[in-house]
Amino acid sequence: MAIDPRTLDFVALGILITVSIFLIYLVIFIHDIPYEIAKKRNHPHRDAIHVAGWVSLFLMHTIWPFLWIWAYLYKPGQGWGTETVQVEPSEEMKKDMKIIEELRQKVESLESKLQQMEKETSAQSSSEDKESQNGIEKAQKGKH
Secondary structure, three states: OOOOHHHHHHHHHHHHHHHHHHHHHHHHHHHOHHHHHHHHOOOOOHHHHHHHHHHHHHOOOOOHHHHHHHHHHOEOOOEOOOOOOOOOOOHHHHHHHHHHHHHHHHHHHHHHHHHHHHHHHHHHHHHHHHHHHHHHHHHHHHHO
8 A cells, every 4th residue: 555645745744834833832932931930920020021032032032041030030029139238338438437427516516606696696786776776766756
């Protein structure tokens, strides 16, 4: 029993089309992995990662590994996971901080002295204003 060669050609064509469609879906599925990771982790940039995954299809997959890393950097509950590092001030910085504190105290004392002087001058000027007002009133009474 011999199989017609045309039948084998159609079978081969069917297998080729099926495998091609399977590979296309596989590539799309693989490129959506970073988006799925980002969605699972509630990543704030998940939509950007999804779009970049599609762009990566046209860029010959060059940015896809970076999308994977980008999706994994964000940790739920922790955010980006950046650590705060306590830096001990250097001796020069300690000296500068001490000088700044001394200057701040000098400025505060000068401000308080300035306020006292302003109060004294305002009290003197108000008493002088009253005396001059009294002198003007006496002069006006003397004319009448």
